[in-house]
Amino acid sequence: MTNTATNLQMFETGSSTNFLDAVLAKHGSEPSALIPILQDIQENDRYLSQEAMDQVAHALDLSAATVYGVATFYAQFSLEPKGKYVVKVCDGTACHVRGSLPVYEALRKRVGLANGTFTTTNGRYTVETVSCLGACVLAPVITINDQVYGHLTVDAVNMIIDTLEREGEHDD
Amino acid sequence: MGWLLVNGQSIALNGEKSLLDVVQNAGIDLPTLCYHPELTIHGACRLCMVEVKGRGVVAACHTPPESGMVVNTNTALLRRLRKMALELLLSSHDRECTSCSRSGNCTLQGLAHRFGIRDLRFSQDDTDRLPIDRSSILVRDPNKCILCGECVRICGEVQSIGVYDFAHRGAKMQVTTAFHQELADTNCVHCGQCAAICPTGALVIKPQIQEAWNALMDESKTVIIQVAPAVRVSIGEEFGAEPGQSTMGKLISALRSLGASKVFDTGFAADLTVLEETEEFLGRIQKGEKLPQFTSCCPAWVKYAEQFYPEFLPHLSTCRSPQQMMGSLVKRYYAKASGKRPEDLYMISIMPCTAKKFEAARDEFTTLGIPDVDLVLTTQELAQMIREAGIDYTSLPETPPDRPFGFVTGAGVIFGVTGGVSEAVLRLAHERLTDTELKNAAFTEVRGYSGMRSWELELDQGTLRLGVVHGLANAKAILDDLRAGKVYFDLVEVMACPGGCIGGGGQPITNVNGQVRQERGAGLYQDDVVTAVHKSQQNRDVLNIYADWLDKPGSPMAHEFLHTTYRKRGAQWKTSGRAIGKA
Amino acid sequence: MIRTGEDIQVVQQSYGQALKRATARIVVCAGPGCVASGSPLVYQALLEELQKRNLYTTVDCLMEEERDGSGMLVTNSGCQGFCQQGPLVRVEPEGVLYTKVSPADVLEIVDAVEAGAVVKRLCYREPDTHQTIVHEQDIPFYKNQVRVALANCGVVDPGDIRAYIHRGGYQGLAAALERTSEDVIEIVSRAHLRGRGGGGFPAGRKWAIAARQEADQKYMICNGDEGDPGAFMDRSIMEGDPHSVIEGMLIGGYAIGANTGYIYVRAEYPLAVKRLQQTIAEATKYGLLGNRILGTDFSFHIHVKEGAGAFVCGEESALIASVEGRRGMPRPKPPFPAVAGLWGAPTVINNVETLANVPRILTKGADWFRSIGREQSPGTKTFALTGEVENTGLIEVPMGLALEDIVFQIGGGIRGGGELKAVQIGGPSGGCLTKEQMGISLDFDSLQEVGAMIGSGGLVVMDENTCVVEVARFFMNFIQNESCGKCTFCREGTLQMLRILQRIVDGGGTEEDLDLLVEIGEMVQLGSLCGLGKSAPNPILSTLENFREEYLMHVLDKRCPAGVCNNLRRFVIQADKCRHCAQCAKVCPANAITGSRTESYRIDQGKCVKCGACLSACRLDAIEEVY
Numbered sequence A: 001m002t003n004t005a006t007n008l009q010m011f012e013t014g015s016s017t018n019f020l021d022a023v024l025a026k027h028g029s030e031p032s033a034l035i036p037i038l039q040d041i042q043e044n045d046r047y048l049s050q051e052a053m054d055q056v057a058h059a060l061d062l063s064a065a066t067v068y069g070v071a072t073f074y075a076q077f078s079l080e081p082k083g084k085y086v087v088k089v090c091d092g093t094a095c096h097v098r099g100s101l102p103v104y105e106a107l108r109k110r111v112g113l114a115n116g117t118f119t120t121t122n123g124r125y126t127v128e129t130v131s132c133l134g135a136c137v138l139a140p141v142i143t144i145n146d147q148v149y150g151h152l153t154v155d156a157v158n159m160i161i162d163t164l165e166r167e168g169e170h171d172d
Numbered sequence B: 001m002g003w004l005l006v007n008g009q010s011i012a013l014n015g016e017k018s019l020l021d022v023v024q025n026a027g028i029d030l031p032t033l034c035y036h037p038e039l040t041i042h043g044a045c046r047l048c049m050v051e052v053k054g055r056g057v058v059a060a061c062h063t064p065p066e067s068g069m070v071v072n073t074n075t076a077l078l079r080r081l082r083k084m085a086l087e088l089l090l091s092s093h094d095r096e097c098t099s100c101s102r103s104g105n106c107t108l109q110g111l112a113h114r115f116g117i118r119d120l121r122f123s124q125d126d127t128d129r130l131p132i133d134r135s136s137i138l139v140r141d142p143n144k145c146i147l148c149g150e151c152v153r154i155c156g157e158v159q160s161i162g163v164y165d166f167a168h169r170g171a172k173m174q175v176t177t178a179f180h181q182e183l184a185d186t187n188c189v190h191c192g193q194c195a196a197i198c199p200t201g202a203l204v205i206k207p208q209i210q211e212a213w214n215a216l217m218d219e220s221k222t223v224i225i226q227v228a229p230a231v232r233v234s235i236g237e238e239f240g241a242e243p244g245q246s247t248m249g250k251l252i253s254a255l256r257s258l259g260a261s262k263v264f265d266t267g268f269a270a271d272l273t274v275l276e277e278t279e280e281f282l283g284r285i286q287k288g289e290k291l292p293q294f295t296s297c298c299p300a301w302v303k304y305a306e307q308f309y310p311e312f313l314p315h316l317s318t319c320r321s322p323q324q325m326m327g328s329l330v331k332r333y334y335a336k337a338s339g340k341r342p343e344d345l346y347m348i349s350i351m352p353c354t355a356k357k358f359e360a361a362r363d364e365f366t367t368l369g370i371p372d373v374d375l376v377l378t379t380q381e382l383a384q385m386i387r388e389a390g391i392d393y394t395s396l397p398e399t400p401p402d403r404p405f406g407f408v409t410g411a412g413v414i415f416g417v418t419g420g421v422s423e424a425v426l427r428l429a430h431e432r433l434t435d436t437e438l439k440n441a442a443f444t445e446v447r448g449y450s451g452m453r454s455w456e457l458e459l460d461q462g463t464l465r466l467g468v469v470h471g472l473a474n475a476k477a478i479l480d481d482l483r484a485g486k487v488y489f490d491l492v493e494v495m496a497c498p499g500g501c502i503g504g505g506g507q508p509i510t511n512v513n514g515q516v517r518q519e520r521g522a523g524l525y526q527d528d529v530v531t532a533v534h535k536s537q538q539n540r541d542v543l544n545i546y547a548d549w550l551d552k553p554g555s556p557m558a559h560e561f562l563h564t565t566y567r568k569r570g571a572q573w574k575t576s577g578r579a580i581g582k583a
Numbered sequence C: 001m002i003r004t005g006e007d008i009q010v011v012q013q014s015y016g017q018a019l020k021r022a023t024a025r026i027v028v029c030a031g032p033g034c035v036a037s038g039s040p041l042v043y044q045a046l047l048e049e050l051q052k053r054n055l056y057t058t059v060d061c062l063m064e065e066e067r068d069g070s071g072m073l074v075t076n077s078g079c080q081g082f083c084q085q086g087p088l089v090r091v092e093p094e095g096v097l098y099t100k101v102s103p104a105d106v107l108e109i110v111d112a113v114e115a116g117a118v119v120k121r122l123c124y125r126e127p128d129t130h131q132t133i134v135h136e137q138d139i140p141f142y143k144n145q146v147r148v149a150l151a152n153c154g155v156v157d158p159g160d161i162r163a164y165i166h167r168g169g170y171q172g173l174a175a176a177l178e179r180t181s182e183d184v185i186e187i188v189s190r191a192h193l194r195g196r197g198g199g200g201f202p203a204g205r206k207w208a209i210a211a212r213q214e215a216d217q218k219y220m221i222c223n224g225d226e227g228d229p230g231a232f233m234d235r236s237i238m239e240g241d242p243h244s245v246i247e248g249m250l251i252g253g254y255a256i257g258a259n260t261g262y263i264y265v266r267a268e269y270p271l272a273v274k275r276l277q278q279t280i281a282e283a284t285k286y287g288l289l290g291n292r293i294l295g296t297d298f299s300f301h302i303h304v305k306e307g308a309g310a311f312v313c314g315e316e317s318a319l320i321a322s323v324e325g326r327r328g329m330p331r332p333k334p335p336f337p338a339v340a341g342l343w344g345a346p347t348v349i350n351n352v353e354t355l356a357n358v359p360r361i362l363t364k365g366a367d368w369f370r371s372i373g374r375e376q377s378p379g380t381k382t383f384a385l386t387g388e389v390e391n392t393g394l395i396e397v398p399m400g401l402a403l404e405d406i407v408f409q410i411g412g413g414i415r416g417g418g419e420l421k422a423v424q425i426g427g428p429s430g431g432c433l434t435k436e437q438m439g440i441s442l443d444f445d446s447l448q449e450v451g452a453m454i455g456s457g458g459l460v461v462m463d464e465n466t467c468v469v470e471v472a473r474f475f476m477n478f479i480q481n482e483s484c485g486k487c488t489f490c491r492e493g494t495l496q497m498l499r500i501l502q503r504i505v506d507g508g509g510t511e512e513d514l515d516l517l518v519e520i521g522e523m524v525q526l527g528s529l530c531g532l533g534k535s536a537p538n539p540i541l542s543t544l545e546n547f548r549e550e551y552l553m554h555v556l557d558k559r560c561p562a563g564v565c566n567n568l569r570r571f572v573i574q575a576d577k578c579r580h581c582a583q584c585a586k587v588c589p590a591n592a593i594t595g596s597r598t599e600s601y602r603i604d605q606g607k608c609v610k611c612g613a614c615l616s617a618c619r620l621d622a623i624e625e626v627y
C-alpha cells in the first residue's frame, strides 16, 4: 500500500511539472505519444486535470480540443479523480448472464454511492463496470485495484468491502 | 478512363475521385451532410448512399469510381435508408425551425423537406440538453449539431487552428471546444468559416440586428454606414441574383431606405490603405528591414499572428484595415468637417466578415470610450434586415454612395478577393519603383485561387518576391518555411478565408464552394474593368484627404490615425496547434 | 545469441536433455482463471516445499551440472484450458492433472511425486460416473480438442524462450527465411489460413496485397484488442505462449517486407502487456528480433501499444488511429490498411490467434494444416466456453465441429442439469443460436448463413433462466457505450434500438416495437460505416427471429418467462392459502397490498414495485411469484 500513499499525494496536488517533464521525456513529442503520456498521467494522478491536458497539448503541439477529444474517447481516462480503491465490476456477457448486475448494485449500495455518481464522496471507492476482464470462467468477476475476485455473490461483496474497511482503519 | 452506368445512363469517367462526383456530374443531386469538396472525406452522415451492382449499398462520397460499375441512385431500398437516416438525425435534433436562424437555408431542413419526413417514430430525450454558447461572435448550439464534423475539419485543416474536435463517444458524442470552453476563451480567430460551412443552425453568427435597429431609430444619432467591397457581389444571392452579380447600387438604396444618413464605400479606405501600405513597404525595402512585409487588413490573420507567431508581428504592416481607416476618417475627420460630435455619429460597417466584429471592438480602435466603428453587420445580417423591413431588393433603384468617401478605384474594389491587396499595392509600387506610369494596371499573374501563390517581379532595381496565401493553414506553412529560412519574400498577403473576403464567414450561405467564390471574385474583377480609375493613387478624393488633413502617406498624422500596433496574446498553446491526422 | 538455424536446434536439444534429467516437472497454471483462484500461492508453496526437501532444481542447473534424476522443476504455464477446475497443477512427464489445488495439498502432491504415486482425491472426477481420471489427455474436456494455436499454451513456461524453442519454436521463422517472401505467402495462401479476428479474410491474400505495394516503410500489426465480452483466447495466447505471436509477426513481416511491428493489447490485460514486453526483450537478446535476423538481411523490431479502453479499436482503421494517438474512430475504406494503413504506409493487421498459427504452418506445411478442419475453413478455432455449462474454459477444436459436441461433450452439458436455451456466439456482433441449431458446424461460412458469426470465438451458453430479450438489451447497451459515435446509423440507430428494448424489458413495449426494431436493425446493418455498426443488430435480429415467442410474451402478455425482467415479475396472493395475517401488507413499501380480517389479501399490480418483500414476509407461502 505504500504506492497508494504517494499516489494520494499526487491526487491532491496534481502532477508536478517534474513528473510531466519526465513523462514527456520518456515518450517523446510525436502525436502518437499522446495516449501513452495520458496513461502515465492517469496512473499517477488517478485522473486527467485540465492543466495536465493543456500542458500535454502544448508539449505535443496539438490543439487542446484534440487532446480533450482523445481523453474523453477512451474509457481508461477519467476527468475526475478516482477513488483509492477502483472496483471494476465485469458486465461482460459471461458475467452478465451469471448475475453481475446484482453484484454491482450491492457494491454501490455497500459503499454508499448516490445515483449517477461513481466515486464515493470520501474518495475511497470508485465503482465502475467494464466489459470482460478476460476471466469469464470465474463469472461474475470484479477487480479491485487489479486484484481479481471471482465467483462473486452479494455476500462475498460485503465481506470483501468489510476487509477493505478494516484495512482502512489501520491506514488511518 | 472508362465509363460507368448511373441509373442506366452511361457516364464517361474523367479522373473523379469519388462516385459522388461522378453522380453529381451526371446531374443527380445526391443528398450529403458531411461532404465538402475542399475538406477530407469523413463518411459519417450516410446519406450519399447508392447501390452498386455486385457490391450492394455503398456511400458514394468515399467510394472510388471504377470503370464498368452499374450504379443506381434511386431505389426503394435507398429511399428507405435515406429516410431512416434523416429520421434518426432529426430524432436527436432540437427541431425549433421557426426560431432558428438557419431556417430557410438549412441543409438539414431542406433534406427533411425534400425526402418528405413527416412523422418521427422515435423518442427524444429532453433531459440531456446541452448549454448554448452565446459568448462570442458566433452562437454555438450543440443541440442542433448533427456531428458532421465539417467545422472540426475546416478549423483544423483549412485554418490549422483546431478550436473544435469530437469529444466523448457513442450517442454522447459531441463536437465541442476543449473542456467545453466558450468560444471567446479559445484561440478562435473569428473567421466564421465554421459557421459558413455548418449545414445546420448549430453554428451561426451571433445576431446584432437589434442594435442596428436601435441606432437607426435613435433620433440623436446620425447613422453612417460603410460597405465593404466583397458585399456587393454576394448580397444579391440572398434575393435571387446569381453569385458575382454586383448590386452595389441597389445595396446603397436599401441602406438609405433603412435609415442611413450617409453611405460610404469601404473601398475608398482601401485606396487609402494602398497609399499607406505602399509607402511603408517602399520604406522597408529601402532600409532592407522587417521584410517580408505582411498585409494586415484581415483581422482573423492578425489575431492568428498575435497568438501563434508573435515573432513575426514586427513584419505586419502597421496600417489599419480599410474598415478601421474608414472609422477613423468618419469619427476624426468627417465629424469635424460636418460639424458633429464624434459621439453623435454611429458608424455601422457592412462586412462579409465575422472577424471584423472582433476587430471593431479592439481597444486600439477606440478613443476615449468611443469606438471608431460602432457596429459591424455581416452580409447575412443586412439581408435579414432588408427582408424584415419589407424592402423589395430586386426592384430598388441604383444609387451611388455618398461623397466624400464614396469614390473608389478598381484597386480598392479588388481588395475583396485573394491577391487583390497585392495587386493594388503593385499598381502603385511598380510605378514608384520604376518611375514610369503603368499602361495596363492589371497584374493577372497575382490572380487565381490556389491556396499558395508566389510571383517574382523582375525590375531594374532587383527582383520583388510576392507571396499570396488564403486559408490560415497556408499562412502557417509559409511562416514555418520563412522561419526555417527555406523561402524568401518581400511582400506576403494573407487572407484567412478561402478566396479572401468574397468567401468570408458572414457571406450569404448558398452552399459556398470554390465555384461560388470564383464567381464572386470574377464580379469584383469585372467591377475593376468597368471602373474608370484603376489605381488608388489616382483617387482624387483620397488625395484631397491628404491635402486637407493627413499631409502625406506615412506622415505623423497618418500614423496617428491610420496605423496601429499589435500585441502578443498569451497562453497561445491553450487551444492551439495542429489537429492530429486527417481521417 | 542465435545466429543460424542450427543454433536453434542446439538450444532445442540441450533444453530437452535438461528436461529429461529432471525427476519431474510440476507445472502450475498461471492463467487468469487459476491466478484468480489462488494458483500463485500454490506455486509458492510448492517451491518452498521442494527447497525444504532439497529436491528443487532449475533448468539452468540441469543444463550445467549434467546430473541425472536429481531434482524436480516447478514452472508456471499459461492457461491450461480447464479453468473451471483451477488452480490446476500438472505433473510431467506423465501428465497427471490435479484440480482445485490449494497450498494445503502441496505436501501430499510432493510426497506422491517422490514416490511415483498419484493423489487420487485431487484428480478430476467424472460427475456422471464418479470415475477418477488421472491423466489430462483422458479427461473428456480435453479429449475432443485439437491444439494448434494453443499447442504450447499451458505447456511451456512463457517466461523462458528456450522452452518455446524446445517445442519447435522459431523453426517456422528459420524455414521462412530460407525461402523467398513470395514463397512464404504462397504457403500461407495454400494453407488457406483465414483470419481468426472475426472476418475470416484469408491471411495469405492480405499479405500478398501488402507485399505488392511499393513503399519504403511497411508495418505488421498484431491485433490483441480482444474486446468481445466473454472471450479470452487471445489473452491466453499472449500470456501463455507469447513467442508464437512474435514468431508469427516475424514471418509476416518478412513476407510483406516490413521491418517494424506493433502489438496492440487491450488495456484490461496488463499481464499480457508485461509478458509481451519481456518476451520481446528476450527474443532480442537471443538475436531473434533486431537487425539481420539469423544472419539474413531481414531486420524486425516490435513495439507494444497498450489500448485505453475502447472496443471499437479492434476495428482495423480505428486501431491504426489509436496507435497514431487519435480517437479510435474508423475511417471509410478503401483504401484498406494493406494499401495505406499506419501513417499511410502499407500495413497488415492480423489477429493474435491467426499469427500463432503461422509458425506451425511454416514448420508442418500447408497440407498438414488443410488436413484439419473444413475445406473452406481449415485448421482449428479456439473458443472461450463460458456461461451455464459444466466445464467452462479455453478450448481449441477443429473447424467444423458441431456446436452440440462442444456444449455437451467438451462442456459436459448444462450446469446443474438445467435445460439449454441458447448459445450466444461471436459476442456483440454475433447471434444467438437455438437448441434446434445445435447441430450447426462451427466454421466461418455455416455461421454466416444463419446470421451469426464466429467472431473472435466467445461461446456463452445460456439456460432457461436467461431472458433473451434482456440479453439483446444488454448487447445493445454494450454497443451504445462502445460505438465511436461517428456515423448516423450506428450512433442514433442503436440508441433508438436500445430505447425500444429498454421499453420492452420495462414492460412498456408493443408489438409494433418489434417491427420497428427489425426495420432499424436492417438499416443499421446496411448503412453503418464500419463493422461495429454493421454487425451491431445481429444479436437483436437473430433473437427476434429465433425467439419471437419470448418477445411477444414480453410485449403482449407482459411476462418474462425466465423471470429476469424485474418489472414483469408478478406477485400474487393465493386466496385459498391466505390467513389474513397482514404481515405482507406491513412490509410492502408501496402500500400495494390490501385486505381485511375477513377478506383475503390482494396485491394491486399497478402499485407493486416488485421488491419481493412480501414474498419472504408471508410465513404461509401464500404468495407466489409468477413469470
Ligand SMILES: Cc1cc2nc3c(=O)[nH]c(=O)nc-3n(C[C@H](O)[C@H](O)[C@H](O)COP(=O)(O)O)c2cc1C
Binding pocket: C194, C195, C196, C197, C198, C199, C200, C201, C203, C223, C224, C225, C226, C227, C228, C311, C312, C313, C314, C315, C316, C349, C350, C351, C352, C354, C355, C456, C530, C531, C532
Ligand atoms: C468492432 C470491431 C471489433 C473488432 N475487434 C477485434 C478484436 O478485438 N481482435 C481482433 O483480432 N480483431 C477484431 N476485429 C477484426 C479486425 O478488424 C480485423 O479484421 C482483424 O484483426 C484482422 O485480423 P485477421 O485477418 O487475422 O482476423 C474487430 C472488428 C470490428 C469491426
Ligand code: SF4
Binding pocket: B093, B094, B095, B096, B097, B098, B100, B101, B102, B103, B104, B106, B107, B108, B109, B144, B200, B201, B202
Ligand atoms: S438547424 Fe435546420 S432543421 Fe434544425 S431547427 Fe434550425 S432550421 Fe430547423
Ligand code: SF4
Binding pocket: B098
Ligand atoms: S410550417 Fe406549420 S408548424 Fe411551421 S410555423 Fe408554419 S404552421 Fe407552424
Ligand code: SF4
Binding pocket: B154, B155, B159, B161, B162, B163, B164, B187, B188, B189, B190, B191, B192, B193, B194, B195
Ligand atoms: S471562427 Fe474560424 S477560427 Fe473560430 S472556430 Fe470557427 S473556423 Fe475556427
Ligand code: SF4
Binding pocket: B144, B145, B146, B147, B148, B149, B150, B151, B152, B175, B194, B197, B198, B199, B200, B202, B203
Ligand atoms: S456544429 Fe455544424 S458543422 Fe460542426 S459538426 Fe455540428 S452540424 Fe457539423
Ligand code: SF4
Binding pocket: B190, B191, B297, B298, B299, B300, B301, B352, B353, B354, B355, B356, B495, B496, B497, B500, B501, B502, B503, B504, B505
Ligand atoms: S479574409 Fe476577409 S472576410 Fe475573411 S476574416 Fe479576413 S477580412 Fe474577414
Ligand code: SF4
Binding pocket: C312, C329, C330, C482, C483, C484, C485, C486, C487, C488, C490, C491, C528, C529, C530, C531, C532, C533, C534
Ligand atoms: S459503425 Fe459505429 S463504430 Fe463504426 S464508425 Fe459508425 S459509429 Fe463508429
Ligand code: SF4
Binding pocket: C571, C587, C588, C589, C590, C591, C592, C593, C603, C607, C608, C609, C610, C611, C612, C613, C614, C615
Ligand atoms: S413485491 Fe414489494 S411492492 Fe410488490 S406487493 Fe410485494 S412488498 Fe409490495
Ligand code: SF4
Binding pocket: C573, C577, C578, C579, C580, C581, C582, C583, C584, C585, C601, C617, C618, C619, C620, C621, C622, C623
Ligand atoms: S402474509 Fe401471507 S397469509 Fe398473511 S396476509 Fe399476506 S398473503 Fe395472507
Ligand code: FES
Binding pocket: A090, A091, A092, A093, A094, A095, A096, A131, A132, A133, A134, A135, A136, A137, A139, A140, A141, C229, C230, C231
Ligand atoms: S465476461 Fe466477465 S470476465 Fe469475461
Ligand code: FES
Binding pocket: B031, B032, B033, B034, B035, B042, B043, B044, B045, B046, B047, B048, B049, B059, B060, B061, B062
Ligand atoms: S456525404 Fe457521404 S457519408 Fe456523408
Ligand code: FES
Binding pocket: C029, C030, C031, C032, C033, C034, C035, C078, C079, C080, C081, C082, C083, C084, C086, C087, C088, C393, C394
Ligand atoms: S487459467 Fe488455469 S486453466 Fe485456464
